[in-house]
Amino acid sequence: MVGSKVLVLGGGFGGVQAAITTRAALDSRHEVTIIDQHRITHLCGMNPLLIVGEQDANKTGRSLGRLSNRGVKFLEAHVNSINTQDQKVITSAQTLDYDYLVIALGAQYDWNAVPGSKDAYSFYDFDYARRMRRRLSRLKRGKIVLAAAKPPYKCPPAPFETAMILNWWARKKGIRKNIEISVYIPEPGPLGVAGKEASTRVRNALEQRGIELITQAGVVEVSPNGREASFADGSSTFADVISTIPVHKIPDVVADSGISKGKPWVPVNSKTLETSSENIFAIGDVNIVPSGEFAIPKAGVFASGQGRKVGEIISSRINQSDIPDPYDGIGLCYLSYSGGRSAMVGGKFLTDSGPETTLSDPTVSGKKHKDRFERDWRNFKI
Ligand SMILES: Cc1cc2nc3c(=O)[nH]c(=O)nc-3n(C[C@H](O)[C@H](O)[C@H](O)COP(=O)(O)OP(=O)(O)OC[C@H]3O[C@@H](n4cnc5c(N)ncnc54)[C@H](O)[C@@H]3O)c2cc1C
Known part of the structure; x- marks a missing residue:
């Protein structure tokens, strides 16, 4: 043969x-x-902790050249x-x-779909995340806006996870009372794909942490100086750090x-x-x-x-x-509420009766699972 x-x-x-x-x-x-x-690829899931300086930028990648150990040829x-x-x-x-x-x-990210977003901040890309980390390390007071443009985007929990990590980081630094955090999304509620109950729980978690959530307001433009964002509902806001979730295509x-x-x-x-x-x-x-x-x-x-x-x-x-x-369509993602606690969200997406999904409580053991997931990714086990 x-x-x-x-x-x-x-x-x-x-x-x-x-x-x-x-x-x-x-x-x-x-x-x-x-x-x-790219020979070295990076795990985007580490970006939320990377931007607040809690993840070593040198430990987010893996080299595809190592696949030769498993008999797979790699061409860069x-x-x-x-x-x-x-x-x-x-x-x-x-x-x-x-x-x-x-x-x-x-x-692929379409940075041109939202004028000004290319030069604004983002945590959806490794290089952008490192730039945002430098900006946040200098921030003592002001407003941070996380703004999604339009669905679908990678990792639907990521905007909410990142907002909660920013809250945790600002508290840890003792600057939370000087920092406003707002999340703008195009959808009617957070994490709709995980079902109504999960969506309500995420909404409540944001509210409890003093994080503003504005729905049905996808970002449509960022001003050239990166300080003002405009949204699909006709509103706009000024902020010190505007971080967009780019349009995916x-x-x-x-x-x-x-x-x-x-x-x-x-x-x-x-x-x-x-x-x-x-x-x-x-x-x-x-x-x-x-x-x-x-x-x-x-x-x-x-x-x-x-x-x-x-x-x-x-x-x-x-x-x-x-x-x-x-293919069974089964999968669980992580949603970190801080640097120490993570929840798991997901379930069965291809059952005859529709998706069966859950969101667990954030726990220390959930964070340990997430750490293991990241280690396994680096070692090509995922
Ligand atoms: C902030 C953030 C947090 C996330 N957190 C999680 C999480 O906790 N859990 C989770 O499961 N997922 C998470 N994700 C989502 C996850 O990263 C993506 O869904 C996943 O990477 C998709 O895998 P993929 O193989 O389809 O594509 P990718 O991982 O994007 O791989 C595509 C590859 O193709 C290469 N490529 C593209 N075009 C070309 C070309 N023309 N020529 C050569 N090479 C090319 C790229 O370099 C890339 O390496 C997160 C994403 C973000 C942005």
Whole structure:
């Protein structure tokens, strides 16, 4: 039998898990290659603690070069185009062909969608987060605004988690009475994807901490000096630090390939994560998997679960072994209320009766779970 070529585009949560799972189930005739524009990738989930100086910036990354220990080839290159007709991917380094393709390129930030946001602060990107950390380290008084533009955005709990971490940090520094914290979101309430009860609990948690929440007010502009934000409800506010959650969109290279058929995200079969083209899969933030009135959230735990499933499916096709169980849409994310306590939120997103989700209380052991999750991520166990 001739060996098969499995090509994975993107070395984030989803891509790495797909590559590792596929490789582990194949013999050495077959090739698994992963491509990413960065050798070192960072865990965004560490950004909320990073911006308040409670996370070492040198300990948020992992090197994809280490995947060679597991028999996965890594190519550091930019994916320039995907040609599904000829089964080729053109990168800044070389052109590669494939038998099986996994698209795991995540979501692209559209900084131009909200004028002024590119030059404002953000905690949604590692470099932006480091800049925000420098600003916050000098802040003694004033107003901090966290402002989301429009759904969907990665990790729906992140704006609320970050607001609560800012509250904890300001209290710890003894400056809380001098700091106002406001969160503006486009949705009617926080964390709608996790259900009504979870949404109310998050709303209450913010209120108890003196954090202002303004709903149905997506940010539409930040002034050139970064000190005034305007919102979709016609309101505006001045602040000392305005941090936006950028508009997310499908990466240009994926849209250009035609695989999304002009849709905002790549449609896939929710049981197999396969696109409308046979043996081409799309996993993680780049796809859409409907769940009730929402979709499976854009979070690393789901990207990773989808990567594992796709790895099982591809290897079963190559090995001509039993068809794996369908993708289950199960996943739990963390929502930290401080540097010491985290809750867990999530559940089953693909049951016949709709999503079954819960939000636990924030606990010290929840934070320990989160720390373990981050360690496992660094060691390629997630
Ligand atoms: C502040 C914040 C907190 C979060 N907290 C959590 C959390 O607690 N738990 C959780 O589960 N999730 C969390 N997330 C969400 C999580 O980070 C994402 O959902 C997850 O990374 C998605 O995985 P992915 O594999 O789909 O894409 P990504 O991890 O984004 O990986 C995509 C990869 O593709 C590469 N790439 C993109 N385009 C190209 C190209 N043209 N050429 C080459 N390479 C390319 C990128 O460099 C990147 O490495 C958080 C996100 C943020 C922003």
